[in-house]
Amino acid sequence: MVSEQKQKLTIKQVAEAAGVARSSVSRAFTRPEMLSPETVRRVLDAAEQLGYVPNQTARALSTGRHGNVALIVPDIANPFFPPLIRAAQMEADRSNFCVFLGNSDEDPKQEDKLVGRFVGQVEGLILASSRLSDERIRAHAAQRPLVLINRDVDGIPRVLIDSGSGVREAVAHLAELGHQHIVYVAGPATSWSNKQRRFAARKSAERLGLKVDIVAAIVPSYDAGREAVAAITATGATAAIAFDDLTAQGILAGLADRNISVPGQFGVVGCDDVLGAATYPSLTTVSNRSVEAGKAALSLLLELLQSQSPRDIRYVLDTHLVVRNTTVGHKE
Amino acid sequence: MVSEQKQKLTIKQVAEAAGVARSSVSRAFTRPEMLSPETVRRVLDAAEQLGYVPNQTARALSTGRHGNVALIVPDIANPFFPPLIRAAQMEADRSNFCVFLGNSDEDPKQEDKLVGRFVGQVEGLILASSRLSDERIRAHAAQRPLVLINRDVDGIPRVLIDSGSGVREAVAHLAELGHQHIVYVAGPATSWSNKQRRFAARKSAERLGLKVDIVAAIVPSYDAGREAVAAITATGATAAIAFDDLTAQGILAGLADRNISVPGQFGVVGCDDVLGAATYPSLTTVSNRSVEAGKAALSLLLELLQSQSPRDIRYVLDTHLVVRNTTVGHKE
């Protein structure tokens, strides 16, 4: 029976109950092979009986291992992240790690502040789509093992979702459909993914002889996409590739406001495939590997914690175009 | 200049640099009013110059305050939770608290395990839509301040989103439209919200003289909703109220598969308003107060940590029906 004590259970009471030294109790938990099986059993029994559970904080203080990691994302509410967070969290769980979650709100200052708050209590951190400067990232990485997701900084272990491949497929797809002038609706300037997508769009459009314009949406959101439509139509393009699905969804709404039919008069492609087929028309988009990315980043971090090998790791996941109904007509 | 030292900075070095005792350094940070302004400045300068930052773990060990709270949800990827998590996290942030995030995966065992893992490192916990038994919740609440979201256990501080009010409005709305037989598509059996919604649906349907059937979807998800459609149509009802928007969205898909038009032949109402107007037709649903709930729960918890007053708090947020196009025709 676990008695409802006032939380006063320390290693000392267990030691007394089992008739051994405090150190033996400690070892019974952490290195039982050092003790005789008989002693281990006696200690464990006493602990069980008292309802003792080792104090994680005290342990962390003397060993330096907290069993915690931190994960910082720009916006939890952006549907790209929850599956990633979930995957990371479950992976951490398998190794009995706890994860701190931070929301930087797309703000480098806030992100910096969060890192500072977390760093003293974790063994390592993961920054997803970090908005920090390379310099700050390097500074933090010097303090603690650090893994990046969707951010490419030399020498820092990173997991990258290569949306370039999917975007190239998207451009080719649009070209095949006869579009000759497209627009890329950009996301946050500090976003690595955005740079990558913009570059891929421009590059492959040029190669295929398409004209391409860039329109900025700054913050990736439904509203930003909706507002960007004025600028988009002003370019005279006949199709848009948006930084992400949320933006694309906003664009769809903006086009509907103007009675421009999709895909008839205008084609739209998203990125990240976070909406499933839930939009109307269902969104053609670039597939997402966020679950794998979250899982990979976490296990990479744990691996780094084990072997202090500071190898330069760059793990890339490629993507593909998922064709739905915002580029090609349905039911025709 | 912050030198790139090996993390060896302790209170001791600062004490030496400033020419004071360790205790004075400690006080300079925690209770400057106890020291002469001159000393405080000297210590802070030295600390600044060395790049010293107090060790949170050591501090937690002696004070018992970790500055951490834990938040456990059944499924991060369920769009109901991210805004709630985000709100909670930002509220914690305002008080310099760090938040551990746990994903119970809808599994009581897992939830229990997570609580156990977190409890040693946090000052308090928040369980959102807990799947634990009342008994377990009480046991945990006895150890640490604990706030529930969408779970009503006597004596445990709780924040409840009263979807009952919105569901009643939904039933009235359907009755007004002429529906005489509706079905409630249920969610997880252990979910308080589910019980509440089912009860409200049944009760107000009876009062208005509608026939009501219950169909189970068990796990709230798109797929579950889609699969439930067979059972739904089998009842002969002409409208459904789903446990949540995800389920409702699945139902829309299932109905489309069967070429049943919405809202013409069948009416659908969701709950939680997590999809905005993104479905097609846009979903009539019950509004959600998850952001407020997250924020309220966190600040309630922090408040409890301050004043050890074990009052019985029950904070209720009411909801309303948001009428869109899955119940009444659009463009007519």
Place this chain on the structure above:
DNA sequence: CTAAAGCCTGCAACCGGTTGCATGTCAATG
């Protein structure tokens, strides 16, 4: 001018574990 009252600051114990080293026991070995 002396005593009482503050105000600062340092000492040392403490939070609850972990771990290097020393000690003691017992069996294997020469």
Place this chain on the structure above:
DNA sequence: CATTGACATGCAACCGGTTGCAGGCTTTAG
């Protein structure tokens, strides 16, 4: 039978702060 070594356990220092208490110095009151 004495020596060596393996093994099990205890001692005490340490992780990096916090805090009750006491002492020294200055200020205020008598």
